[in-house]
Amino acid sequence: MQDHRIRKLVIVGGGTAGWMAAAALRRHFHGGPLEITLVESEEIGTVGVGEATIPTIRGFYQQLGLSDIEVMRATQATCKLGIRFNGWLREGQSFIHPFGHFGQDLRGVPFHHYWRKLAQAGEPTDIADYCLGASLAAAGKFMAPPRNPTSTLSVFDWALHFDAGLFAQLMRRVAEDNGVRRIEGKITKVNLRPEDGFVAWLDLEGGARVEGDLFIDCSGFRGLLIEEALHTGYESWSDLLFCDRAWAVQSEGQGDPPPYTDVTAHSAGWRWRIPLQHRYGNGYVFSSRHISDEDALAELKAAVPDPLLHEPRLIRFNPGRREQVWNKNVIALGLASGFLEPLESTSIALIETGIEKIKALFPDRDFAPELADEFNDWSRREMERVRDFIILHYWANKRRDTAFWRDCNAVTLPDTLQRKIDLFLGRGHFVRYRWEMFAPPSWMAIYAGFELLPSAVDPSLDGVDPKALSAPLAEMRKAVREVVASAPPHQAFLDQYCRPA
Template sequence: MSDNRIKSIVIVGGGTAGWMAAASLRRHFHKLPIDITLVESAEIGTIGVGEATIPTIRRFYQALGLTDLDVLKATQGTCKLGIQFRDWNAPGSSFIHPFGLYGQELRGVGFHHYWLKMRQAGKAADIGQYCLGASLAAGNRFTTPSQNPPSTLSIFDWALHFDAGLFAQLMRKTAEADGVTRVEGNIAKVHQRAEDGFIESVELSDGRIVEGELFIDCSGFRGLLIEQTLKTGYEDWSQWLFCDRALAVQSVGTPDPPSYTDVLALSSGWRWRIPLRHRFGNGYVYSSRFIDDDAAKAELVATIPDRLLFEPRPIRFTPGRRKKTWNKNCVSLGLASGFLEPLESTSIALIETGIEKIKQLFPDRRFDPRVIDEFNDWSQREFERVRDFIILHYKAAQRADTPFWRHCRDAEIPDTLAHKIESFRSRGHFIRYRWEMFQPASWLAIYAGFGIMPEDYDPAVDVLDADGLARSLEEMRRNVQAAVESAPTHQDFLERFCGPYLPDAVKEMA
């Protein structure tokens, strides 16, 4: 019986995606005779703006033997409890999408139904006041979640803001310590088998040949293997997502960073602001159909209160995905697989789930088409569901003061998203699917934040006495507030566990 097991993996491209894949796959296959080689060139830069994450990143690096404090210290990181959306409904409006639950379910009925009844009666606070994660973020407090939460009121999660370049270095250090081989050089040619077009090797500009059996394309937007070589094709989603450009710039830090990502609606898109210990990451994601590059730059710079460390860097993109994430013996990860604007910090999370799919559907040298089809179906559905969640923000935003926002309000949306919105509006029901990154609490945060409410609450709510229900909600609110008041500030937490803020070091790095 022949041995068809994969013995060699070649990863093309470093950066966050390449080194995450190298570190994770090497640890996963540490007892197997599989050589993992990563080919990258120091001459080729990386985008390096994926600096906000969602909580899954913590499980990812913990599986590599790294602790939260290891990563915070190594990457100049800060803690992230959620995303604050400002001015999306109107100037001065604000709400937080947290990593946490809202209130407590009663009698098997979701909290939002009880809250909706009390809201209609004028006896409920803002929904964020019943969520510990949102309330901690609003108060710029931070503490780690309870290991044994006494109730759902205590359940929240957290993620990180980090320097993407430093995180890639940490992943490289971890991968190389486990035995990954790094090859420095520019790829000049890609060699394919004549009989079926499978990739055999990559040839570097100095003539060296790197052979492999499974290739992972982490070469960024250019998709050196998945697109330039295999001509896989790209599914353009610009009919739903109108932003196609970004400007990115770093600015000096402050001694009191917020515990959330700040997302500010501007005239033709939105601005991100990501706090690190040594600096801020800032950027403007916008539509070139509604604003030119110079005007976008001026609008971005006007929103940044601190000194810029360099001129804003332009990035052009087409929202969408490869028609196949896996083609022949090549799997694409990161920007090589597609691009969705980082409104909900999903770029690194999609790298994580791509790596997990490789592990779960790891092929042999026969590359069974059924395995590849399953991988591609899974990837497509996940990409589409993240896409729909992002489109929801634009469709639900109540701004109508510029052509861009009016266009977003009036635009068609995918049927899959329309079905979800109408199900919530009619019965307060959350449609759930396999392979979905955002769970009901996240959808509730966006629905409530943008004022999308069910036509009525679940009639089972009326079993409870209205006055008693009002008292229950007020007790929940007070318990959350008490927990917030007992928590340290975000800066106090960072200084206790990661050391003091050092302005002189910040100046040196600037």
Template sequence: MQETAQDRRIRDIVIVGGGTAGWMAAASLRRHFASAPINITLVESSEIGTIGVGEATIPTIRRFYQAMGLSDIDVLRATGGTCKLGIRFNDWLKPGSSFVHPFGLYGQDLNGVAFHHYWMRLRALGEKVPVGDYSLGASLAAAGKFTTPSRDPPSSLSVFDWALHFDASLFAKLMRQVAEQGGVRRIDARITKVNLRGEDGFIESVDLDTGATVTGDLFIDCSGFRGLLIEEALHTGYEDWSHWLLCDRALAVQSEGKGDPPPYTDVTARPAGWQWRIPLQHRYGNGYVYSSRHTTDEEARAVLVGSLDERLLHEPRRITFNPGRRLKAWNKNCIALGLASGFLEPLESTSIALIETGIEKIKLLFPNRDFDPCVVDEFNEMSRLEFERVRDFIILHYKANQRPGTPGGDPTGFWTHCREMSIPDTLQKKIDLWKARGHFVRYRWEMFSQPSWLAIYAGFEMLPESYDPSVDGFDAGQLSGALAEMRRAVAEVVAATPAHGDFIEQYARPRPVAAE
């Protein structure tokens, strides 16, 4: 199409902030608009550090980097990565409990009826086998085994997926390489002023401490919690969810680690929150996410450091945050990504995934310089729904706990409060329908599908009051035998699979230089 004086197409995208969000956006958008006359400039200051805590992902990250021509092995080697089959929850239901939330399916559906109804009937008959025994992903994780999924799985019992644990700073470095090779221009400078247009309040340009000014048509704010553009300049506003998500601080520390890395993220309930442990090739990531209303920073540090019996690589770093989201992810000609758009605690490794989906929405609803309100409104509605659905899934983990109350069992009162608190109506509806009929409610723009909800419901022993009556048509002995055969098939694959550490040693080395 020939350009005219009335041409309203976007010509200049300015990304403010580097780190994981900024460089993922730069690399992905540059590739998407490879043949379009669009310039992409990223402004970041090498003097400003990034949060750099996020080291665990969900399987969508693999599709993200594969779209840029990178293989799983490329990324594992470049980032010191390990494989992640899911998340192991320790002590969340109650002290001594443990279950895995895998990336994969459970059992086999029969006659159009979901597998969990057959599993529920077997429980009613007295065979209380953990649902994870019917999941290849969960069983491999529990055994410390790893292999890549079959490209042509013989049955649903063979279906599982995987993600990565990686060094977030090394992943950002890899994304920067991809972006700059594609033609993204990087400016190393601090922004000293954001200039707004007088007639409509849109962002016109940013002034730099070098004396230069960078103009743009579309600005993407990846400046972290600060929200330099979306909040400080445009005063967008924030929706606070701290009445549902009590944790508002984290202590993060890296350690040497011991033994072979497990193929899962470990999350362990603590007195006022929970602790993560993430295995990399060259170190482990550890952290304690906690509520400042229920413990002090000093007490939290003692819990975290006291749980680690290996050399720490630095003093624990404190991060403060306010769970919630911007009232608008897209305001005027500015779109917020990553921490600038909002923050949900890292319990289910959703931070990087929300960056991915934000980038996909930018591609899907890419504007012209008129910034049609219907396009902006649709983006904001999609973003709101997605944030709220992830929020509800995370709240479920706290609401469903059965950790004993005081005296003694819940010294801070944190877990009792979470169990007794009111929850969003959208989540309550899901729980009610699940308990009444074993039915999964599926909303638009949800990151977690039915198997994930089953994993959490079952792991917390939040089970339906009844199962589908059609499964009563199966003879009890035949049902028991059929499900035993499913477990046997899963167990045979697990037994024949190599250890995760062996997989990493064979394919993911050489060991990278640890990020500073």
């Protein structure tokens, strides 16, 4: 039998996506005949942003044999318990989307039904008071979640804010130590096989050529292989999500870093503030249809509270996705595969799931078309579901002060999102589709933060006396408060574990 296995895997690009793929795939195919080569150009450089993550990142680097503390030390990271949304519903109001559960389910019925029933009976309470992750974050404290939680009240998770450049360097070290070959050089031409249009080899400046069986395109927004060479096509979602530019700038760190990302609504978009141990990352994501670059820059500069470390950089993007993430013998990963604004820190998480898909559907050299079909279908659904979650944040706002917010509120929702909202607002039902990154607690956090609440609760509660709920729910809030009171400040955690010895 002929051996059709892929022998040469070429990764194009050495940003976060390229080096994450190199490190993870080298480990996955450890000891086998697969050669992995990564080509990158220092002169072209990387996008240089991407500092807020979601908890899946920890599972990703733990699979590479790295501990939380090793990664935190190597990347000047801080802990992230969630995202604080400021001024999204209306000016002056904030809420946290935590990585954690709310309350404790009773008699097999999700907690939020009891919470609503109590409120409908005249005792409204803040749902965040039933969530340990949200309450720790609000108090500026941090502790690792218990390993064997005795109740859903103590179920929460955490992620990192890290320096993107240092994280890519760490991934590079892991990849190279395990045998990935790195080639420094600018790719000047992508050569296709005349018979089927598959990529055959890359020409580099200076005359070298790099051949491969399978290419992973991590070349950033331009999509050097997937778009410039294969003309795959891009589905833009700019009619649903208006933001298409960002000013990004780093600033000096001042004060203790909070254990959450701040995202603050502005006149034509929103501003991120990401605390690291040695500095802050800041940026204004905005809609060029609603504000000029100059005015957006002025808004950003006026809002960042600490001295800037350099002049802000403008980044342009087109929200959407590559129509086929896998086309012929090229698989796009990272920005080359599409982009959704970083409101829920999903891009790096999509790189992780992209790598999982590559592992799960790794082809032979005969490239069975069903592999690419499955990969593309899975990628599309996953990305559409993230898109829907992000649209919800814009659509649900109650700000009417600028054209931007009014236009966001007037968007026609995709059917998939409308259905979710209808089900929730009816009787508090959640549906979770396949390949969905965000579980019901995340949707709950956003619904509650935007005061989108069900008009009725689960019918099994019809016989429950709301007054009887007052005491058990007060107990839950008390249990959360007691743990928060005994937890150390986030800064104390960093001082203890993350300072160089």
